[in-house]
Amino acid sequence: MKHLIPEFERLKTRLPPGHDATLLLPCLRRIQEDQGYIADGDIEGLVEYLGVPRIQIEEVLSFYGMLRRAPIGRWHLQVCHNVSCSMRGAERLLDHLSGRLGIQPGETTPDRRFTLSTVECLGACGTAPVVMVNEAYHENLDPAGLDALLERLD
Amino acid sequence: MPVIFINGEAVDTGEHPTVLQAALANGFYVPHFCWHPELSVVGNCRVCLVEQEGRGVNIACNMPVVDGMRIETDSETVRAQRKAMLQFILLNHPVDCGICDKAGECTLQDYHYAYNGEPALSREPKLKGTKFYPLSSRILLDNERCILCSRCVRFTREVSKSNVLGIEYRGDSALVRPAEDRTLDDDPYSDNVIDICPVGALLSRSFLHQARVWYLEPTPSVCPRCARGCTVQLWHRKPEWQLKTLDPSHNTRILRVTPLENPRVNGPWICNRGRDLGEVLERPRAEQALQKGAGVTMMEAIEATRALIAESTRRIALVSSWASNEELRAFQNALGDRFTSFVKPDQLPEEGEVVEDELLIRADKNPNTRAAQDLFGSEAPEIREDADLILVWGEGVDFAQLPRGAKIVFLGSWLLPEVGHADVFIPLSIQTERRGHYTNFEGVVSAFEPCQPRPEGVIDAETLFPLLAAPGGARGRA
Numbered sequence: 001m002k003h004l005i006p007e008f009e010r011l012k013t014r015l016p017p018g019h020d021a022t023l024l025l026p027c028l029r030r031i032q033e034d035q036g037y038i039a040d041g042d043i044e045g046l047v048e049y050l051g052v053p054r055i056q057i058e059e060v061l062s063f064y065g066m067l068r069r070a071p072i073g074r075w076h077l078q079v080c081h082n083v084s085c086s087m088r089g090a091e092r093l094l095d096h097l098s099g100r101l102g103i104q105p106g107e108t109t110p111d112r113r114f115t116l117s118t119v120e121c122l123g124a125c126g127t128a129p130v131v132m133v134n135e136a137y138h139e140n141l142d143p144a145g146l147d148a149l150l151e152r153l154d
Numbered sequence: 155m156p157v158i159f160i161n162g163e164a165v166d167t168g169e170h171p172t173v174l175q176a177a178l179a180n181g182f183y184v185p186h187f188c189w190h191p192e193l194s195v196v197g198n199c200r201v202c203l204v205e206q207e208g209r210g211v212n213i214a215c216n217m218p219v220v221d222g223m224r225i226e227t228d229s230e231t232v233r234a235q236r237k238a239m240l241q242f243i244l245l246n247h248p249v250d251c252g253i254c255d256k257a258g259e260c261t262l263q264d265y266h267y268a269y270n271g272e273p274a275l276s277r278e279p280k281l282k283g284t285k286f287y288p289l290s291s292r293i294l295l296d297n298e299r300c301i302l303c304s305r306c307v308r309f310t311r312e313v314s315k316s317n318v319l320g321i322e323y324r325g326d327s328a329l330v331r332p333a334e335d336r337t338l339d340d341d342p343y344s345d346n347v348i349d350i351c352p353v354g355a356l357l358s359r360s361f362l363h364q365a366r367v368w369y370l371e372p373t374p375s376v377c378p379r380c381a382r383g384c385t386v387q388l389w390h391r392k393p394e395w396q397l398k399t400l401d402p403s404h405n406t407r408i409l410r411v412t413p414l415e416n417p418r419v420n421g422p423w424i425c426n427r428g429r430d431l432g433e434v435l436e437r438p439r440a441e442q443a444l445q446k447g448a449g450v451t452m453m454e455a456i457e458a459t460r461a462l463i464a465e466s467t468r469r470i471a472l473v474s475s476w477a478s479n480e481e482l483r484a485f486q487n488a489l490g491d492r493f494t495s496f497v498k499p500d501q502l503p504e505e506g507e508v509v510e511d512e513l514l515i516r517a518d519k520n521p522n523t524r525a526a527q528d529l530f531g532s533e534a535p536e537i538r539e540d541a542d543l544i545l546v547w548g549e550g551v552d553f554a555q556l557p558r559g560a561k562i563v564f565l566g567s568w569l570l571p572e573v574g575h576a577d578v579f580i581p582l583s584i585q586t587e588r589r590g591h592y593t594n595f596e597g598v599v600s601a602f603e604p605c606q607p608r609p610e611g612v613i614d615a616e617t618l619f620p621l622l623a624a625p626g627g628a629r630g631r632a
Contacts, residue, residue, distance in 0.1 A: 053317035055333035064323040 001031050001042045005049065018137045021049045024060055034123055035067040065119075067133070073108045073114035075153045078132040081118045086126035089142065093129055094118065111154070156221035158474075161228065167219045168373045174202050174214035182227050185236070185265050187243070187352045188303035189215040192422060193312055199303050201239050201265065205229050210616075233269070240270040246281045246326065247353070248298045249422065256354030257366040262301065281326055290338035292345060292359055292426065298331055300355035306330060306347035313423065314513065316341035330355070341516065342508045345429045349412055349422070361410045369395040373605035374414055376429040376437075376452045376592045378476055378585060379501070383594030384420035384428055388586065388605055406606045408432045409584070418598050425515050427507065438569040440581045441611045447574040452613060456577045456621050462561050463492060465623065467541035471495040473530050474548025474565075475494050475520035478590030479599065481615040482522070485547070486529050488623035493545060496535035497526040499547035500550040516595060525593035546576070547615075 007030065024046065031042050037096055038061065045052050061067050077097060081090045094116075098104055101114050108115040124130040127139035131146070139147055156167050160182045167176040172195070174307035177184045187199035204214040207224035211231055211327045221555050226232060228607045244266065251257040272595030283297035294596040302321060307330065318338050322331045338344040348356045360497040391397065396405045399549040411431050413424040443455035450458070463469065473485065485495075503509045510517040537544065539557050546553075547565045556562060563575035573579045593599050608614075 053311075054335065055317055055320035058333055059320040059322055063324045074226070109370075 001012065001045045004034060005011045008049070021052045021056070023050060024052055024057065025086075028060065032067060033117055035071075037071045039069075046050075073112050075113060076115045076117065076132075076134050078117045078122075079105075080120070080122045080124070080128070080130050080132070082125075084120040084121075085129040088128040088130040093144065093146055096146060100147075118145055156218055156219050158222065159224045160227060171218060172568060173204060173217040173219060173223075173225055174216060176219055176228060177204070177214060177225070177525060181456070183267060184214050185228050185261075186504075187265075188214060190219060190305055190308075190350055193305060193308040195284060195437075196304055196308070197215060199239075199243065199301065201236060201243065201393070203232055203235050203239065205232050207212050211235050217405070237270050237272070240265060241272075241275055243301050244270075244274060245276055245278075246283075246298070247301065248280060250299070251354075253363075254296075254299065254354035255357050255367075256299075256351070256363060260354055260500050261352035261621075277628070283329075287331075288359075289332060289356070290341075290344055292429075293338055293348060294357045294359055294362065294629065295330060296355050296357065299353050300330055300529040301353055302328055302330070305350045305352065306356060307573075309343060309347050309350060310344075310559040314341050314343040314346070316344075318344075318345075331591075342425050342427070342511070343513065345426050346413070346467060358410065359428075365391070370409060372412070372414075373586075373603050374418060375585065375602040375605070376521060376600045377411075377424060377433070378425050378521035378592070379519060381516040381520065381523055381595040382420065382514050383512060383521050383592050383600055384416040384417040384424045384554045385600050386424055386428055386431070387414045390605055400584045408436065408605075418595075419594060419600065420514055423514065425508075425513075427515075433488060433583060435586055439584075439609055439612070440566060440569045440573050440579070441609045443581060443611065444573060444576070446577060447481075452580070452611065455578050455580050456618070459563050459580070459622055462543055462563060462577065463489075466561065468489060468541045469493045469543040469545070470535075470537055470541045470560075471545040472535055472551055473526050474498075474500055475518075475523040475526050476548050476585075477522060477526065477615060478585070479522065479525045479593060480590050480601075481619075482526055482529050484616045484619045488619035489545075491527075492623075496533065497523060497530050498535050500548040502550070518595065520632050521592040521594070524595055524597065524624045528593075546572075565618070567612075582618070583608045587612075588616075 008023060011026055011055055015022055027046055028038055031038050043054060043057050046057055061069060079090055079094050097116055101109055101115050101116060104110055105116050105118045122130050122132055124137055124139055129141055130137055130139045131141055157164055158167055160177055165176060165180045167195050170176040170179055174184050174186060174189060183202060185204045187391045188196055188200040189202060195216050199211050200213055202214045203211050205211045205226040217570060251263060257263060278371050285296050285298060287295040288295060289295045304321060306317045307321055310316050318336045318341055319327050319330055319615045332338060349359050369391055370389045371392045372389050375388045376406055377384045377386045388408045390408055391405050411429045413420060413422055413423045435476050442619055444453045445455060469492055475497055499520050503560060504517055508515050541557050541560045544556055544560045545563045549566060549570055553562060553572055563578045564572055565580050565582050565583045566573060567582050585602050586606040587604050589603060591599050591601050
């Protein structure tokens, strides 16, 4: 996290003085973007850098499901299983992925290539079912489309 | 001062910034869980709903007072919405009052009777939660009963400043939890969260399933464990609800200690050491007068002391800083001119305890040093080698350090090794057995009341000193 501090310092200039704690969420997001997860050492670093009690950082980390405290695979497959996607076959996609990768939602393949998750609504109901791979949406998927997608992921 | 109308009555709101505070101060009760006079406003329980004419229903705890506003605290709309809020709050509450220590003094129970009184409307099964999560060696958390008002969290952030607790996860998974590297044991004021918890979620482990609170009554007292002199309540069984037990002490034991709210001294808080008063006051008592370690009657011990006083010329008294104002004055009046008196500390800080902090805890671990020093001066005890009589009043004196030639008269309450080494030992009553006052380090005088019977063979210091001073043929109870 140390190498991101100049970036955090620039963010600080956009806030009135004494509001460092407000930077907690942007800092956590930037750290996760940088290394894929937030390590215990980063929490301690932020306690020191922002002067926020550790419990407040733990509250934020546990509140936001997208913030991770352990590393995941190279490709993060997030299958939406909210109403629209479920009606359009999301459970079938999930079963297909589970079978093909040999893992359950929440798990990572032993070669650390794929992590499978379920998520709530991704806001793409019109093009359900949708799977988010890292930062990219893949819409109107069926098992064949999913296979083609997986082929492109190394 | 803004004037508002509550239920049609004009109310001068004075210094109160919110409708809730103005209403409570003027005798209009508005129910509330999360609001607490010493904590910040979060407005998350939504039960302090009131109706403002023209503006609809909103929470009173976060409603600033505006001159001329018209508030209804018990209109039909308010009643209906408050009832609905209580349905939400009880949605996942287990209603296990039958096995809950809080029953009888639980805000949720009271509000349910007063404002809802209906069975749950929801037919969904209630969520299961951790029933016994140990927050510290002193406190248990029952997550099923917790209504997430966050009073305990705000207490650790705003009052004790230990920042131990937080609410983790979200929605119906949300839980009060300590930080991963901390426990509430780090907080010397942690037990206050048990008092401010409006439900039975935070429970004292030492009081767990010890007694139903309606069989108990509090006696006002003063914590003797530091110079702050916090006012406390000592809880013991009501005389009309005595247990049939072979050991009569079961009926007089101090079952728990809670703060007695006192804005001039401790506000609504006390420290954890104050909650453990039993470990000091309920040590084994010395109940037998002794002369050189051999049992004598109280009268014989008093006669022996009078003889020692008469025979000696260079007399020194080490005055107890645990004595009440009344006892100190009795000593001054009866014997003050016969002794060179010094005030000594009865207790010193123990290893591992917080010696002093900014909230309440003081470094002087004695309740009445100030009053004693006002009478007998604040010089450190200086015991001349040629002293021939030393009166040791209270504990904390190492007899090995006293001059060998001097006779020792020891006045104490507990069974300490020293009682057998004194020339005369006279057992005294303790603060739970008599009335009295302590003066704290700021000069505030607080009173304590008796709640335990005085053991046979023990005398009040106030009675003793005039007897010691009498010229002979002492009368009175011995």
